[in-house]
Amino acid sequence: xxxxxxxxxxxxxxxxxxxxxxxxxxxxxxxxxxxxxxxxxxxxxxxxxxxxxxxxxxxxxxxxxxxxxxxxxxxxxxxxxxxxxxxxxxxxxxxxxxxxxxxxxxxxxxxxxxxxxxxxxxxxxxxxxxxxxxxxxxxxxxxxxxxxxxxxxxxxxxxxxxxxxxxxxxxxxxxxxxxxxxxxxxxxxxxxxxxxxxxxxxxxxxxxxxxxxxxxxxxxxxxxxxxxxxxxxxxxxxxxxxxxxxxxxxxxxxxxxxxxxxxxxxxxxxxxxxxxxxxxxxxxxxxxxxxxxxxxxxxxxxxxxxxxxxxxxxxxxxxxxxxxxxxxxxxxxxxxxxxxxxxxxxxxxxxxxxxxxxxxxxxxxxxxxxxxxxxxxxxxxxx
Amino acid sequence: xxxxxxxxxxxxxxxxxxxxxxxxxxxxxxxxxxxxxxxxxxxxxxxxxxxxxxxxxxxxxxxxxxxxxxxxxxxxxxxxxxxxxxxxxxxxxxxxxxxxxxxxxxxxxxxxxxxxxxxxxxxxxxxxxxxxxxxxxxxxxxxxxxxxxxxxxxxxxxxxxxxxxxxxxxxxxxxxxxxxxxxxxxxxxxxxxxxxxxxxxxxxxxxxxxxxxxxxxxxxxxxxxxxxxxxxxxxxxxxxxxxxxxxxxxxxxxxxxxxxxxxxxxxxxxxxxxxxxxxxxxxxxxxxxxxxxxxxxxxxxxxxxxxxxxxxxxxxxxxxxxxxxxxxxxxxxxxxxxxxxxxxxxxx
Numbered sequence: 246x247x248x249x250x251x252x253x254x255x256x257x258x259x260x261x262x263x264x265x266x267x268x269x270x271x272x273x274x275x276x277x278x279x280x281x282x283x284x285x286x287x288x289x290x291x292x293x294x295x296x297x298x299x300x301x302x303x304x305x306x307x308x309x310x311x312x313x314x315x316x317x318x319x320x321x322x323x324x325x326x327x328x329x330x331x332x333x334x335x336x337x338x339x340x341x342x343x344x345x346x347x348x349x350x351x352x353x354x355x356x357x358x359x360x361x362x363x364x365x366x367x368x369x370x371x372x373x374x375x376x377x378x379x380x381x382x383x384x385x386x387x388x389x390x391x392x393x394x395x396x397x398x399x400x401x402x403x404x405x406x407x408x409x410x411x412x413x414x415x416x417x418x419x420x421x422x423x424x425x426x427x428x429x430x431x432x433x434x435x436x437x438x439x440x441x442x443x444x445x446x447x448x449x450x451x452x453x454x455x456x457x458x459x460x461x462x463x464x465x466x467x468x469x470x471x472x473x474x475x476x477x478x479x480x481x482x483x484x485x486x487x488x489x490x491x492x493x494x495x496x497x498x499x500x501x502x503x504x505x506x507x508x509x510x511x512x513x514x515x516x517x518x519x520x521x522x523x524x525x526x527x528x529x530x531x532x533x534x535x536x537x538x539x540x541x542x543x544x545x546x547x548x549x550x551x552x553x554x555x556x557x558x559x560x561x562x563x564x565x566x567x568x569x570x571x572x573x574x575x576x577x578x579x580x581x582x583x584x585x586x587x588x589x590x591x592x593x594x595x596x597x598x599x600x601x602x603x604x605x606x607x608x609x610x611x612x613x614x615x616x617x618x619x620x621x622x623x624x625x626x627x628x
Numbered sequence: 629x630x631x632x633x634x635x636x637x638x639x640x641x642x643x644x645x646x647x648x649x650x651x652x653x654x655x656x657x658x659x660x661x662x663x664x665x666x667x668x669x670x671x672x673x674x675x676x677x678x679x680x681x682x683x684x685x686x687x688x689x690x691x692x693x694x695x696x697x698x699x700x701x702x703x704x705x706x707x708x709x710x711x712x713x714x715x716x717x718x719x720x721x722x723x724x725x726x727x728x729x730x731x732x733x734x735x736x737x738x739x740x741x742x743x744x745x746x747x748x749x750x751x752x753x754x755x756x757x758x759x760x761x762x763x764x765x766x767x768x769x770x771x772x773x774x775x776x777x778x779x780x781x782x783x784x785x786x787x788x789x790x791x792x793x794x795x796x797x798x799x800x801x802x803x804x805x806x807x808x809x810x811x812x813x814x815x816x817x818x819x820x821x822x823x824x825x826x827x828x829x830x831x832x833x834x835x836x837x838x839x840x841x842x843x844x845x846x847x848x849x850x851x852x853x854x855x856x857x858x859x860x861x862x863x864x865x866x867x868x869x870x871x872x873x874x875x876x877x878x879x880x881x882x883x884x885x886x887x888x889x890x891x892x893x894x895x896x897x898x899x900x901x902x903x904x905x906x907x908x909x910x911x912x913x914x915x916x917x918x919x920x921x922x923x924x925x926x927x928x929x930x931x932x933x934x935x936x937x938x939x940x941x942x943x944x945x946x947x948x949x950x951x952x953x954x955x956x957x958x959x960x961x962x963x964x965x966x967x968x969x970x971x972x973x974x975x976x
Binding site: 280283410435436437438439440441442443444445446447448450451454466467468470471495499 | 633636637640643644647797802803804806892895896897899901902904905906936937938939940941942944945947948
């Protein structure tokens, strides 16, 4: 009920309630309640900024219908179906968790509607081998690769790894292996700890016995700081590296002095105002900040909301090409839109320059990540 | 691996083992008296840590809401029971114990939160606030089914844990906290750096084990608890009220959980759901002590701490697996060497 109210409000606020014909309808699903809502709400704010930024494709108006998936994959499935079957949306965007996004991919494949996912997932093609979904965020492997490459540039010969004993810890470790081999860096340890651990002394001692040049932190958020704290306690003075999982105010709060100087990869939008003027992301990121400020009354402090914004940019760009071929609201338009999305070429967004090909769901390259260093509690751009 | 590393690991293991000792002792205490394996024990420890952190930040802790809600529920349960039993004369007493006493610390924290409090007064307030949680849960959940089988009580305790961690998320939010260290003192013993914090944890474990021992050996209350533990029916025959001893056990247990929460809060980041795994490891220690022996539990808990510390050095991805696999040989040994008496059957 609440979500359909929200949809109505959005529709009215765009002044589109009456214009039934020849408008493009977008179905947006995010987690506004439940455990994933801390991220889901950011996606929502990013979408508000996107709508503030642009609401027309050529002469066609765009109507946005938004639903809450309550962080639950089965609700995400229901929402996707409802949006397609009842609201006849032309394209779907969603959602906050990997499980729910995968659930939406299944629906998109089945009902043949293009889907722009804003969570980093591995997208399955449909039974016929066609891809209906793309992924906006940087793939986790790439997030790690640029960090490993930076270690090499910084003159490191080897590094010790410590990460969560879960899927995220595996993603980071596996992502580090190939680039480390290519760069001639040696991974000295594969230490793991869990989010509820009270001590990582054993793991840290083991890492220190290997005398690493650097330490790669494969944790996230608050507990990502635990190894750094113990390392500092044992007198480790070497370099610290991490992933965007550490871009979190609680990580800085808990880590304090111990995490000072840690370098992590991040989408360029995170440090938009520090970017040089000729950086691709500078102009569009500042436009995003303005739109976000106008729509939400406060500046963005995260990278997630910018994924929603970028998904909107990709959709608008593709819709321009698709409206020339078919009429919105028809199955032909959905096919045309899907084909147009996979023709996206060097589209500048806040996080990346997007180029999508039918063979792959990810469309970003190494330009989508910059290195930032934590200095006095602030993330500083490291060219 | 050299001598220094093993010494550091041993120290780290003993420090986390000492926390498990405190929680393990509480688990055994409550189990012995009420036959309830009190799964939410770790949650209470985590709630104490979260309460302290809120007080440190000058915010009102979510625990106040939890305690008030529990007190109202318990009073309602007790009131209805008394009305049904036509024992209205006991109503004022019930109000005092189930409503007024728990609300006093809640009110105190409500007024004092936000003021600049010294560390000891924060700890005192936090402990006082957490203290009523276990007895109130006992009144609401376990008293009505006090004579049920151990299995049913365990199932209910597990359900209670999930309910509590859900409430924890509601009252404290999803982010983790870490409080300021209780002491910054650092000692150097034979080239080894020893944290004052570690010493404090170990000292607390020793002191409370000792106090429990004295309490059970030399006070009438303690003897009554032991009597109830050994035989409920027999204890009732000689004039001990199992309900009252149960409340006593829960109070003591709450205190132990609270103290371990205070000690653990500066060492690691505590989330609303951190308590479960800590409780589970303490439970492994308690099982090594066969859920009955206090010294056995203490030894078992330290063993778990040491095992955890050394496996985190050798084989960190499998640390949890190894710690919990310890249960298999222990249970085998227990059931082979003490296969004679099943308490449950002996009672009925």
